[in-house]
Amino acid sequence: MLLGENLISTGANEFNAAFTKDMDEFYFSIRHRSDFFIILKCDIKNGEFQKPEIASFSGKYLDADPFISKDGSYLYFCSNRPTAENDTTYDWNIWRLERVKNKWHNITLLSFNTADKNEMYPSVAESGNIYFHSDLESEGKNLSFSGTNIYKSIYKNGNYEGYEKILPASTEEFPEWDPLISPNEDYLIFTSPRPGGLGSGDMYICFKQQNNQWSEPINLGEKINSPGMDYCPSLSPDGKILFFSSYLNSLNFNLFPDSYDDLIYKLNRPQNGNGDIYFIDSNIINSLRCKE
Template sequence: MIKNIKVVKVALLMSAFSAQWSVHADDKLATILNNLEPSLFAPNTVSTSQFEYGASLSPDGKKFAFVRALARFSHSALVMTHKKEGVWQTPTLLPFSGEFHDTNPYFSKDSNTFYFTSRRPVEGAKKDIFKMWQVSFDGDKFGQPELVPGKINGDHNVIYPTVHINKDIYFSSMIKGSTGNVDLFISKYHPDGYQAPIEITELNSTVSDADPEVSTDGKLLFFTSMRPGGLGHYDLYVSVKQKDGKWGQPINLGNKINSRRMDSDPILSADGNTLFFSSDNNPEVKAVKNYNELLKRQDSVHNGLMNIYSVDITELNNYLRQNI
């Protein structure tokens, strides 16, 4: 009996210690999230008064591809800027883009392939479907676009695909029978063509979950979601890979990154320590006094259209890998 009491006491002490550690861990994470300082990326060059979103940084950090779109996503094209002497240059239209509705650019981890999605016509395929395309890239010149082979492309939209270092493709789509409205999927690489999409069920909610980006080491997955408990429209989240191979409980990235508006399109730098994302958050919402002031507001970066932001997440990365 005494032995059993001692066991219970030890268990209670361990439980109390564990609970106390969890509280401190949560406090630490909250502090890290609160210290994040996102900023407009390349203001007036990349982030302008126009409609920009969906970026990708080349592994060498010298090229930055993104989307320029017309209002209400009626048409979009892929553009790219180069860094010269530390300054991002005026973007140029990619040679294969402009005629069709192209979006979601992505540099492969070896920089030899450039990926994107497009509604360009495919013979025998359903019209107005975003399919995933690939283009050879030698760091200077692009080849001709061709469909990514295998079963990743079908009668479903391929939305915001990202390609892991092992060549597996993570993407979002609306596939019949999946959990929510828009869900997260993975299509595993095979030399003969990509395998049929597999739903990432542990992360999907009954609403919309999209735009997955996985860290190079495969331990973190960033995505956007409309799930309950967020700050507004779409919020950015991160999940940590667990020991059983499943993705853990998503963590909201907090109000320094998320807003009441749409926060989406997370992309990591090659070292994983910089997060790029898109947002139409407008911190300058206030009354205007006259017509000229209204025009000035419309022509400003913060006019309510999507912009691209970057934020250093080094401390967050380290904490998540060590404690979650």
Template structure:
């Protein structure tokens, strides 16, 4: 009887310690999220009073590709800025973009392939369906766009694909028979062509889930979602890979990053410690007294169009890996 009581007390003590650690861990995570300080990326060069979103930083940190678009995502082109003397330079149009609706740029981790999606014409594919394309490049010399081979492309739209170090492609799409409206998928690499999309079911909700980006070590997956419990629109989340290989419960990145407006397109720097994302947060809605003031308000960066932000997530990275 005494032994049973002792075992029970030990069990309760272990349980209490476990709960206490969990609460402390959650408190630490809340503190880390609350201390995040996102800022406009390269204001007046990359982030301007125009409509920009969907970015990618080259592995060497010297090239920054992103999208310049018309309102309502009706048309877009791919542009690139180069870093010289520690400063980002005026963007230029990528040589293969401008005619068709191109979006979602992505530098490969090996620095010799550039990816994007486009509505450019493809035989036997319905007009308006985004397909994934690839371009070889060496320094600043880009080749001609070619469709990514295999079954990643099809009669479904490929939205915001990102390419992992093992060449697997994570992306979002609307495919009949899956969990929600827009869902997260994985297309595994094969030398003969990418395999058919696999739904990442543990992360998908009945709402829209999109824009996946996986850390270089494969332990963290960032994405955006309209799932309940957020701030009112698309919110950025992160999930930690579990020991059994599945993705853990998504964590909302909090109100320092997310807003009541659209927060999307998460992309990591090569070392994983800087997160880039797109948002139309902080619109300037102060009252104006005359037409000139109205024009000035519309000409400011925070005029309700999308901009690109960056934030240091070094501490968040460390904590999530320790917790995971």
């Protein structure tokens, strides 16, 4: 189902879905090509989304991919903001904010970030271990999704200890991005353009096996994946709802607009070919576990 039609999901390019612990604030992102990425905040009152506004920590640099820890204490996001006063690299790094008196404060650059590569899409388990995608093995300085892999950094004694590439060796031939780790790290959802999918990028799931290795990826199927790109998975705080973003639909100009107003409506409505945010019952994960 489409989330927040004409308020959250509009004719713009929306993605990400992150709720505070009490479900009273919602964060998502909007992008325009590669020109800007902005994180928006939307208050929730009596179960209804209010008008979105630019998040207090966003709007000056390129920002995206908000993730809120299960206990509500931290908000993680990625940004190309400078890491130091003389930093002119403008690569993407993962940052963390702390919840203090119902506001986000104390921005921190996480220690595993590299100086000249891109770390994006943080997803954090209850253990504090963080999963993200990066183009660490790609050549050149520009962000390249054709060379991204998924990495894990272990949280120990209040700090992150390096990083390691995860997933079976059989997946290394294809790029992967947008990881969602389950709270107890027993499954991982991600997007990949590997052959055999339904569109230009499908979402897949791997389950943690008894030997502590990941299973081979399983396609999430037609209830989620589409002929377009399906990406940015996340969970509601109670784990009952799976959110994702999708270029599910494109404009159908077989039915030409019959007026200027009709044209503008079709260009600005949700499901016009830009990204929108969707949600589905997370029980789909358990049904796929049986196919492992």
